[in-house]
Amino acid sequence: MNLGIEGRTAIICGSSQGLGLACAEALAREGVNVIINGRDAAKLEKTAAALRAGTKATVTAVAADIATPEGRDRLIAAAPTCDILVNNNGGPKPGNFADIDHDTWMRVIEANMVAPIMLTRGVLAGMKERKFGRIVNITSAMVTTPRPHMAPSAGARAGLTGAMKALALDVARYNVTINNMLPERFDTDRQVQMAKAAMARDNISYEEARARQVESIAAKRLGDPKEFGATCAFLCSAFAGFMSGQNMHLDGGSYPALI
Numbered sequence: 429m430n431l432g433i434e435g436r437t438a439i440i441c442g443s444s445q446g447l448g449l450a451c452a453e454a455l456a457r458e459g460v461n462v463i464i465n466g467r468d469a470a471k472l473e474k475t476a477a478a479l480r481a482g483t484k485a486t487v488t489a490v491a492a493d494i495a496t497p498e499g500r501d502r503l504i505a506a507a508p509t510c511d512i513l514v515n516n517n518g519g520p521k522p523g524n525f526a527d528i529d530h531d532t533w534m535r536v537i538e539a540n541m542v543a544p545i546m547l548t549r550g551v552l553a554g555m556k557e558r559k560f561g562r563i564v565n566i567t568s569a570m571v572t573t574p575r576p577h578m579a580p581s582a583g584a585r586a587g588l589t590g591a592m593k594a595l596a597l598d599v600a601r602y603n604v605t606i607n608n609m610l611p612e613r614f615d616t617d618r619q620v621q622m623a624k625a626a627m628a629r630d631n632i633s634y635e636e637a638r639a640r641q642v643e644s645i646a647a648k649r650l651g652d653p654k655e656f657g658a659t660c661a662f663l664c665s666a667f668a669g670f671m672s673g674q675n676m677h678l679d680g681g682s683y684p685a686l687i
Contacts, residue, residue, distance in 0.1 A: 432666030434459030436560075438512035439503060441465050441494050441547070444472045446616040447566055448516040450657030455512065456485035458661055463488045463506050495539040500547055510551040511558070512664045515544035516566040519618070520584075522577040522625045533580060540584040545591055548606075552599065561604035562664040565592060569612035569679055577629070589675065596673035605672035607663050612679035613641055614651035647680030 438455050442448040444466030452462050456479050464479070466472040469491035476489040490506045492499035494517060504510070520536045544565055555561025567585040574582035589608055596606040613619060623637035630637075642648060656678055662668060663676070677683040 431458050431661060431664070433512070433661075433664060435461070436511040436664075437461045437463070437507050437509055438514065438664065439463045439465070439507050439510055439547070439551070440514040440516070441503070441544075442516040442518060442566075443514075444468060444475045446618060447611060447614060447653055447656050448514065449475060450653035451514050451516070451564075451566075451660040452479060452657075453482070454654070454657030454661040455514075455664060456483040456487065458665075459485060460512065460664075461486040461488075463490055463503070465490050465492060465494065465503055467491060467493050494543045494547065495535070497546070500543065500550065504547065504550040507551070509558075510554060511560055512562045512564075513547060513551050514564045514566065514660060514664075515547060517543060519568060520578075520580045522622065522629070523580075525576060525579050528580060533583075536580040537584045537587070540581065541588045541591075544588055548592075548595070552604070555604045556599060556602040559603045561599070561602070562668070563592075563604070563606040564660055564663050565589075565606070565608045566660075567608050567610055567675075569610050569677065569683070571608070571610055572675065572677070572683065572685070577625075593673050600672050603669050605663070605669060607668075607672060608675045609656070609660060609663070610675055610677045610679070611651070611656060612677070612682060613645050614653055614656055614678075616653060619650065644682070645680040646682045649680065651678060651680060 438460045440452045443452040443464040472489045476487045479487045492502040517539050570578045570582040571585050592606050626637040
């Protein structure tokens with residue numbers, strides 16, 4: 429299916445690995461010129477080289493920490509014309525609520541709420557003027573199904589979700605859509621990190637921790653990042669203009685609520 433976005437330009441945050449990379453790969457395959465981002469310059473350049481070898485898209489690598497104003501400015505400057513913005517950043521480590529201090533809360537809010545809001549602010553005027561914009565926020569299942577050990581993730585990303593919902597109502601008239609992807613248990617390094625945290629928290633083996641991850645998903649398997657990337661590409665497509673302000677659960681059918 430031709431998604432009608434060939435030649436568009438996309439900024440994909442946190443895209444040197446994991447779900448961000450899966451989104452960059454899917455968009456590049458559609459002929460989108462992608463600007464990828466990460467903090468490790470060497471790793472980012474290696475990722476960019478692989479994307480260039482595997483697609484015909486123009487790939488620009490911008491090493492920057494989007495949790496800082498300077499990093500965000502550098503990323504936006506690399507795309508004078510930005511048609512697609514995929515907001516993504518690493519999530520906080522699981523932890524006991526009583527152990528999470530003020531500074532930790534502020535870092536999480538800056539990285540997972542303020543950063544995507546400010547990046548959106550930086551590209552929105554151009555999208556409105558050109559009458560095309562696709563903003564996708566990679567959040568978390570913790571937005572709708574919070575867990576005690578993931579309170580900072582749930583709090584910051586729920587705040588982002590509320591702010592973006594309000595904005596979506598205002599910009600839909602300009603053919604600018606804003607949607608959120610809520611992943612749960614995709615087979616990335618993040619799940620390895622989560623398994624190791626469960627080992628320490630529950631005094632179990634790595635194998636048991638991974639088995640519990642699989643068992644927690646209704647589909648009884650971890651998600652393939654390619655599935656995630658393909659969904660992102662559709663949300664960014666010319667055919668998704670009537671879908672905005674939505675939370676898409678990508679969790680193997682595990683979300684328990686009706687709405």
